[in-house]
Amino acid sequence: MNRSLTYLNLTLLLLFVQGVSVAQLERKLANADRPTELTFHAPRHINLLTVEPLDKKVLHFAIMHTFGPLSGGLRNLYGLDNGANIQFSFEYAFDERFSLGASRSGRDKFYNLYGRYHLVKQTDSGSVPFSISLMGAAGVNTADYNFLQEAAPNVSERSSFAGQLMLARKFSEKLSFQLSPMMVYFTDPLPVFLIEGEQQLYLALGFSGKYKITGKSSLTLQWIPNLNNGLRNNVGVGIDVEAGGHVFQMYFVTSPALNEQYLLAGGNGVPGEEFRLGFNVNRIFATGQN
Amino acid sequence: MSGKLISFLFLVCLQLTNGANAQRYQTEDGEVVFLSTAALNEFTGESSQLNGLLDMDSGLIDFYIDLNTLDTGIGLRDRHMRDNYLETKRFPFAEFSGSLEKPGPLEFNQPIEVEARGTFTIHGKEKAMEITGTLTRLSPSEIQLETGFQVKLGDFDIEIPKLMFYELSETQAVTINAILIKADL
Numbered sequence: 240m241n242r243s244l245t246y247l248n249l250t251l252l253l254l255f256v257q258g259v260s261v262a263q264l265e266r267k268l269a270n271a272d273r274p275t276e277l278t279f280h281a282p283r284h285i286n287l288l289t290v291e292p293l294d295k296k297v298l299h300f301a302i303m304h305t306f307g308p309l310s311g312g313l314r315n316l317y318g319l320d321n322g323a324n325i326q327f328s329f330e331y332a333f334d335e336r337f338s339l340g341a342s343r344s345g346r347d348k349f350y351n352l353y354g355r356y357h358l359v360k361q362t363d364s365g366s367v368p369f370s371i372s373l374m375g376a377a378g379v380n381t382a383d384y385n386f387l388q389e390a391a392p393n394v395s396e397r398s399s400f401a402g403q404l405m406l407a408r409k410f411s412e413k414l415s416f417q418l419s420p421m422m423v424y425f426t427d428p429l430p431v432f433l434i435e436g437e438q439q440l441y442l443a444l445g446f447s448g449k450y451k452i453t454g455k456s457s458l459t460l461q462w463i464p465n466l467n468n469g470l471r472n473n474v475g476v477g478i479d480v481e482a483g484g485h486v487f488q489m490y491f492v493t494s495p496a497l498n499e500q501y502l503l504a505g506g507n508g509v510p511g512e513e514f515r516l517g518f519n520v521n522r523i524f525a526t527g528q529n
Numbered sequence: 530m531s532g533k534l535i536s537f538l539f540l541v542c543l544q545l546t547n548g549a550n551a552q553r554y555q556t557e558d559g560e561v562v563f564l565s566t567a568a569l570n571e572f573t574g575e576s577s578q579l580n581g582l583l584d585m586d587s588g589l590i591d592f593y594i595d596l597n598t599l600d601t602g603i604g605l606r607d608r609h610m611r612d613n614y615l616e617t618k619r620f621p622f623a624e625f626s627g628s629l630e631k632p633g634p635l636e637f638n639q640p641i642e643v644e645a646r647g648t649f650t651i652h653g654k655e656k657a658m659e660i661t662g663t664l665t666r667l668s669p670s671e672i673q674l675e676t677g678f679q680v681k682l683g684d685f686d687i688e689i690p691k692l693m694f695y696e697l698s699e700t701q702a703v704t705i706n707a708i709l710i711k712a713d714l
């Protein structure tokens with residue numbers, strides 16, 4: 240009796256084991272080497288561009304502001320009374336790697352044309368450990384200089400250029416970091432321009448950090464030490480918040496500059512006492528998609 | 530005693546041959562559509578990489594998709610879906626595994642309504658489900674499976690995004706259309 244029960248059990252076990260062993264399909268990922276996503280919340284991070292690409296045919300709009308120094312105190316509503324330097328930018332992606340953009344900043348009525356090219360993309364599997372992107376820009380200052388005794392500067396004298404390599408890694412779901420060697424060239428850095436630098440070539444190293452605190456918000460950091468001049472370094476700290484398809488970026492930063500050329504040549508206040516409030520809104524427009 | 534042993538061994542052999550002759554039909558490119566119908570906004574997430582297995586002998590039915598292949602047509606929405614809601618790095622698959630009520634023999638081009646009981650899993654949460662669908666034999670080696678069912682995101686601890694540029698419905702209508710091909714064993 241016991242024996243036959245044992246056999247019955249064995250038989251049932253066998254049926255069960257066989258059932259299980261051929262039962263399910265093996266679960267396989269469709270693509271085991273996916274590119275890492277959302278290294279940063281947006282193509283902009285405080286004032287610097289990031290490796291974050293745009294999808295093909297997507298238009299990215301950013302409006303950025305920096306206000307006066309906080310040191311003005313409550314009487315100046317911590318710099319808000321000073322008015323803002325405002326930059327609008329539109330960047331359009333022709334494909335997953337290449338995008339072109341145009342921006343206009345209030346300070347020195349500066350127009351900038353720029354492009355980004357995404358050379359290498361980090362993968363989740365670790366087969367590619369970081370992302371690399373390139374950025375280039377050419378800009379012109381269109382402020383009115385007719386008040387000058389001498390002749391107003393011509394277009395070439397008003398021009399400036401920027402180049403930047405962006406090397407980024409998403410270390411974890413929370414922590415991302417970008418290193419950006421930057422180079423800026425002014426054809427003629429006239430004293431009347433709203434920059435502190437007097438030389439033509441500026442070299443700097445940008446650091447951008449992101450630490451995710453909730454699903455849709457992150458603490459942000461920016462530090463841009465200058466490499467070939469005595470100007471003070473740029474420091475920024477802030478918070479990024481995703482809401483309603485927008486990315487809002489609020490920060491304290493030492494410079495009113497919003498484009499690469501002015502960020503490197505413009506000079507900076509003392510971190511802490513001469514921080515300024517800054518505020519960006521990023522918005523994506525998907526064109527040609529449903 | 531030895532009679533029992535022999536009968537046991539016989540059963541073993543029967544099982545093995547049974548396994549070898551199983552009527553297993555498989556696919557790797559079935560189509561699945563998640564339709565979200567919210568008050569102001571309707572959109573679909575689609576994938577044509579549904580993997581499925583149907584065993585006509587044992588009635589076993591097993592389907593899964595890699596949720597990373599779901600495409601809603603907007604890249605940013607896909608990224609938010611993967612990173613913030615479905616959390617595909619931790620839970621890459623949506624799966625249904627269960628057994629089919631014996632459908633009887635399938636005639637050519639005669640859709641037969643069938644019912645499957647099993648477990649649906651998404652976002653690491655399981656739920657027992659009964660799904661009805663149709664099976665149609667298209668050729669001696671092909672069976673078409675068509676089915677649709679509803680998934681309530683709340684049942685699987687999937688957060689509904691608030692304040693986003695798209696509105697997501699709490700109930701997703703899932704449609705599946707797959708042609709399964711007889712597997713050679």
